[in-house]
Amino acid sequence: GAGVSQTPSNKVTEKGKYVELRCDPISGHTALYWYRQSLGQGPEFLIYFQGTGAADDSGLPNDRFFAVRPEGSVSTLKIQRTERGDSAVYLCASSPTRQGAGETQYFGPGTRLLVL
Amino acid sequence: SQQGEEDPQALSIQEGENATMNCSYKTSINNLQWYRQNSGRGLVHLILIRSNEREKHSGRLRVTLDTSKKSSSLLITASRAADTASYFCATGSSGNTGKLIFGQGTTLQVKP
Numbered sequence: 254g255a256g257v258s259q260t261p262s263n264k265v266t267e268k269g270k271y272v273e274l275r276c277d278p279i280s281g282h283t284a285l286y287w288y289r290q291s292l293g294q295g296p297e298f299l300i301y302f303q304g305t306g307a308a309d310d311s312g313l314p315n316d317r318f319f320a321v322r323p324e325g326s327v328s329t330l331k332i333q334r335t336e337r338g339d340s341a342v343y344l345c346a347s348s349p350t351r352q353g354a355g356e357t358q359y360f361g362p363g364t365r366l367l368v369l
Numbered sequence: 370s371q372q373g374e375e376d377p378q379a380l381s382i383q384e385g386e387n388a389t390m391n392c393s394y395k396t397s398i399n400n401l402q403w404y405r406q407n408s409g410r411g412l413v414h415l416i417l418i419r420s421n422e423r424e425k426h427s428g429r430l431r432v433t434l435d436t437s438k439k440s441s442s443l444l445i446t447a448s449r450a451a452d453t454a455s456y457f458c459a460t461g462s463s464g465n466t467g468k469l470i471f472g473q474g475t476t477l478q479v480k481p
Contacts, residue, residue, distance in 0.1 A: 257411075284467050295457050295471030296412070309466040344411065348467060355400045355419065355461055358469065362411040 255279070257361035259345050265367045266335055274330040274364045278347030285328050286358060287320055288344040296344055302328060335368045342366070375458060375472040383480050388445040390475040392458035393438075399463040401434055401441050406455045406474070415443075415456075450481040 258277045266272050278285050283304055288296035298312040304325045313319075317335075322328040332339055342365050346358040376391045394401070400419045404412040418425045418434045418441070425432045431444040445452055455476050459469035 286468065288469075288471075293473075295459075295473050296469075298468040298470060301466055301468050309468055312468070342410070346412075355417070356467060357402070357414045357417060358467070359414070360404075360412040 257345055257347055257359055259343075259361040259364050261364060262362065263365045263367070265369065267369050268335060268337060270335050270368075272332050272335055272366065274332075274343050274366070276328045276330070276345030276361060278326065278328070278345070279349075279359055280326075282347035282349050282359070283325070284348040284350070284356070285322060286346045286348075287328070287330050288346065290342045290344055290363070292341075299330070332366075335366075337368050340366055340368045375456075375475045377475060378473070379476045379478075381478040381480065382448060384448060384450055386448055386479075388448050388452070388477055388479070390443045390456055390458075390477070392441045392443070392472050394441075394458075394460050394470075394472075395439065396460075396462065398436070398460045400461045401432075402459045402461065402469065403430075403432060403441075403443050404457045404459060404471075406457065412457065445477075448477075448479045450479050453477060453479045 260275045285302040287299040290296045300320050301309040302322045317333045320330045342363040344363045346360045348356040348358050374393050402417045403415040406412045416427045418432050429446045434441045455474045457471050457474045459471045
């Protein structure tokens with residue numbers, strides 16, 4: 254079956270602009286996660302959804318970052334007033350059940366964001 | 370912030386040799402997972418070990434977990450050139466959050 258997909262694959266934007274990154278999880282997966290990975294580092298947790306609600310947004314770095322999942326499927330990560338330090342690969346993952354802890358997470362290919 | 374350290378940061382071996390990577394973490398965990406990443410893009414899940422388990426096998430992979438030392442190791446036996454990738458450990462805590470906290474990774478190169 255189809256895996257997690259993310260669009261766009263690459264996004265180049267200018268400092269100060271607004272960007273939206275989209276994630277389509279595996280069909281039926283109720284848990285969805287966003288991570289950010291800088292060059293040479295491991296992924297860093299941003300936010301976790303159970304269904305439509307953000308169950309844990311403790312990783313969002315500041316109020317310029319916001320994510321939604323209005324129908325419990327597709328999610329959009331939104332970044333306002335982008336800064337050069339936001340440049341990274343943004344990874345989305347999903348997992349099957351309502352109990353997120355202790356499950357395998359299935360990752361998408363990521364969106365590489367470059368802020369000039 | 371990242372949970373812990375991986376050791377070594379980089380490893381280069383010949384095809385057929387075994388590769389061992391270590392991971393240390395700081396806080397108590399519910400489970401520890403290993404992921405593989407090629408070319409800096411999507412991660413692929415390799416194996417999950419729960420906090421009450423000490424060892425787990427999957428094909429050529431063997432994972433150990435020592436909760437008293439807060440450490441884990443991943444052994445890849447009879448390595449192949451196709452095993453060349455970055456390997457990350459990730460810890461999950463107890464509770465209702467599914468978030469994983471990743472280490473910085475080990476870059477493995479297997480020479481044919």
